Amino acid sequence: MLTITSRRSGELSALRLFTYQSPNSLVSRASGAAGRKLKVTRRTAYRPTATVATSSLQRRDAFPILGRVIPVAYVELMTFEQPLPRSLSPSRLADFQTCPRRYQHASVERIAQPASYATAKGRFVHYIFEQLFKLEASERTITAARSFLPAAREYILTPEVREEIVLDEATEAKLLVETDTIIERYFTMEDPRTITSEGIELRVGVTVDDTPLFGILDRLDRDEEGNLVIVDYKTGSLPNRNYDSQTFANAELYAVLCEEKLHERPTKIRLLYVSQGETIERTVTEVVIKARASAAAAAWKKIRSYYDDGFFPATPSKNACRFCSFYERCRDAGVPVAPR
Numbered sequence: 001m002l003t004i005t006s007r008r009s010g011e012l013s014a015l016r017l018f019t020y021q022s023p024n025s026l027v028s029r030a031s032g033a034a035g036r037k038l039k040v041t042r043r044t045a046y047r048p049t050a051t052v053a054t055s056s057l058q059r060r061d062a063f064p065i066l067g068r069v070i071p072v073a074y075v076e077l078m079t080f081e082q083p084l085p086r087s088l089s090p091s092r093l094a095d096f097q098t099c100p101r102r103y104q105h106a107s108v109e110r111i112a113q114p115a116s117y118a119t120a121k122g123r124f125v126h127y128i129f130e131q132l133f134k135l136e137a138s139e140r141t142i143t144a145a146r147s148f149l150p151a152a153r154e155y156i157l158t159p160e161v162r163e164e165i166v167l168d169e170a171t172e173a174k175l176l177v178e179t180d181t182i183i184e185r186y187f188t189m190e191d192p193r194t195i196t197s198e199g200i201e202l203r204v205g206v207t208v209d210d211t212p213l214f215g216i217l218d219r220l221d222r223d224e225e226g227n228l229v230i231v232d233y234k235t236g237s238l239p240n241r242n243y244d245s246q247t248f249a250n251a252e253l254y255a256v257l258c259e260e261k262l263h264e265r266p267t268k269i270r271l272l273y274v275s276q277g278e279t280i281e282r283t284v285t286e287v288v289i290k291a292r293a294s295a296a297a298a299a300w301k302k303i304r305s306y307y308d309d310g311f312f313p314a315t316p317s318k319n320a321c322r323f324c325s326f327y328e329r330c331r332d333a334g335v336p337v338a339p340r
């Protein structure tokens with residue numbers, strides 16, 4: 001006999017692991033395998049009423065669900081040694097919304113995610129713009145921006161990062177050329193000498209609806225009409241229009257942070273896609289602020305619940321898993337990740 005219990009409630013809650021499976025199929029398979037009936041109380045939450053007899057389910061065994069084989073070890077609940085993070089940032093919220101298991105690995109277990117060329121380039125470019133905006137407005141020239149390249153090499157391309165992204169001479173030369181192109185394109189997008197910035201790399205922490213939120217804004221500008229504008233540099237590709245609502249998600253949560261902290265709502269979000277030299281803007285509305293705040297609060301509630309249960313479900317998908325740092329870990333644990 002094996003009783004799977006939740007640390008919080010003492011009830012069996014492990015079947016929530018399978019929310020990406022068909023509930024009926026799961027229940028019939030599981031109860032068939034265990035020889036007991038399980039009660040489904042909601043479509044996505046299972047509350048089995050009895051201890052499950054698992055004589056045929058040894059811990060290292062596997063049983064098929066919908067043609068896939070899920071190792072029993074994968075459903076094992078765990079007690080986290082680490083405390084929950086003290087706050088939720090927009091990027092961690094995005095992790096959780098994409099795949100709770102990714103949040104578990106990155107934010108609860110704090111498993112280091114090695115740098116990639118793309119993340120190193122992002123940090124490299126952000127560093128240069130940060131230094132540029134530390135200068136007096138009149139000094140923010142393209143020559144000044146280029147003058148920060150050596151410092152960026154020193155502070156961002158540390159020996160660890162160089163090792164992680166296997167930065168040989170050719171790759172470093174490529175990075176420098178791409179950064180130079182980005183600087184050139186940036187100066188066609190705006191003239192930093194005319195910009196009034198209220199803050200750069202602004203750290204903001206607030207509590208909204210009992211949810212501790214924290215974020216670091218690239219830039220918070222004051223426009224000519226006297227309104228606050230959130231500015232975010234993007235070094236990736238321009239988004240597909242179909243993913244429009246996700247494109248602004250992080251920045252809209254920054255707007256929540258600003259409103260709560262400064263008691264002033266930013267009126268606009270400006271995303272600078274510096275690799276392409278394109279800017280995308282969106283107006284901030286009350287509806288957006290409320291929706292983002294309530295999505296964050298709902299996620300935080302779930303995070304706490306999963307943490308207490310000792311389990312964050314994995315929701316593998318082609319898009320989510322493709323660039324995920326935990327791909328091998330999940331695959332080895334039996335999560336049905338799509339082949340890369």
Ligand code: SF4
Binds near residue numbers: 100314317321326330
């Ligand atoms: S590899 Fe896929 S399933 Fe695993 S944590 Fe990443 S996104 Fe989630």
